[in-house]
Structure formats: structure tokens, C-alpha cells
Amino acid sequence: MLFDVSLVNTLTGFTGKAFATHAPGVNPQTDTRDTVSFDGNPAASPQGWTTAGLTVGNNAVACTDLNANNSCTGETQPAAVANSFDFPFNPLNAPSTYRPAAVAGAFFSVNDFHDRTYVYGFNEASRNFQTNTFGLGGAQNDEVQVDVQDGSGTNNANFATPPDGSRPRMQMFLFTINGGPQEDGDLDPGVIYHENAHGLSNRLVGGGTTACLNGIQSGGMGEGWSDWVAASFLNDPVIGAYVTGDAAVGIRRASMANSPFTYADIK
8 A cells, every 4th residue: 555644744723812913003002903813824935833832933033132142042932822822912011021922923924934934936946035945946944033122232224135045034123212112123014025025026126136136226216115015014004103103104205105206317
């Protein structure tokens, strides 16, 4: 008798809390996160999102990086409790009080970005970010390293994109510009989608050399593409309202819904 046995260890049945359908908004007073699946789209993530119930998987590794040494050792990297990544979050408290929630939220958003762009073609052959590419093309061992509450900066975020086969790093910072409790960029999905989209554009433009979007105009194009992706995913033309405290324009000088700027502004 002929038979086959799957050697893929797939963990599913995970849920949790994250900002999935909306950003927190300006000065939130309560926890408005969504209850969502942490399993992912099986067509895009056949092994699921999590390995051993941690914020570690084929698409991303997320943990705090308070000492800014790019290592998870000694940092917060929460494990699911009864298959749930539901950790307390109170926007009125300091980010130090909800680090597991911040890590879980960032882990969700990066995996969500992976699966949503995968179905539109940013897959293994297109040099996306995965540990294992399952023989479908592209180089392996380049899942996104997500540094939550990174201690190396404030009031910003970044995404370092090396060529295919080398691990990218997303550094998410705390924001201090509103006064009162700091805002944590890890909980603003628009900021994470924006940063992750830099990885997408750098891997797609110029054959994946990641060296084509460093000029003034090309870099501006990359910023615009990232804003557009984030706005599209959330159906919200204002990027970063939560972290900036500005509901009208967020991190930019104008909302994408009614920007007055044209090419004449940079000619």
C-alpha cells in the first residue's frame, strides 16, 4: 500500500488581540483592538504564523529590543496562553505596562502584511520575506526581524531591506510628541504597513538589489508607495494619526484624501 505522511509541523487554532481593521485613532481612551485569528491564510502561510506558540514563525520574529542590540535575548517575546495572544493593553498607561500586547500586535500586522501582499504576487519567487520558501523560488532565511519598542530612537520607524536571502529588520519606536503617555508605533498598523511596504518596493524595484530607491525623488516615490499601501489596507487616508496625535494629516503635511501637492512642488 502506498501512502504519504506530511512532515510539515503546522500549528493552527491561534487567536489574539490586535488592531486589524483600524488604527487606534487619536488619544484613545479604551482598548478597541479586534479579536482575530493568528493562523494566517494557509495559501500564503502553509505552516501558520507561529512556531511553538511564540511570536516567532516563518514570516516574522518579533520581540522587544529595549537595549537596541538587535537580539531577543532577555527581551519580551510572549507565548500564547491557551492558544491566545490576548495580552492587556491600556492606552492610558505607559508602554512599559503592555509590552506583550505590543509584540503580539506588531507580530500580527507584519504577518498580515505578508499574507495580504502574497495573494497579490509578492511571493517567494518575487523575493518576499520567509524562512522557508518551500521550493517555490527565491532565497530562504529572510523572515522579518521586528524590533518592538526599540531603544535606539523615538518618533519614527524604519525598515532595513537587504537583498533576497538576508534578513530585513523593522525597528519600531515610541512616540513622545503628544505629551502624557507615550504612543507605541507597534500598535499603529498603518505605521507597520508603511514600513513593511518599503521592504516590498525595495525587493521589487531594480531586480531586488535594494539599491534603487535611495535618491531624493526615488526615495520620495518609495515613501508615497508605502503611504498608499498602508492607506489602502486600512481604508484610511491619514497615516499615523495615533502616533502623532494629528487626525487631520498624521505624519504628512496633507491627507492622501485631499493632498494639494503636485510634481510642480519638487521640480
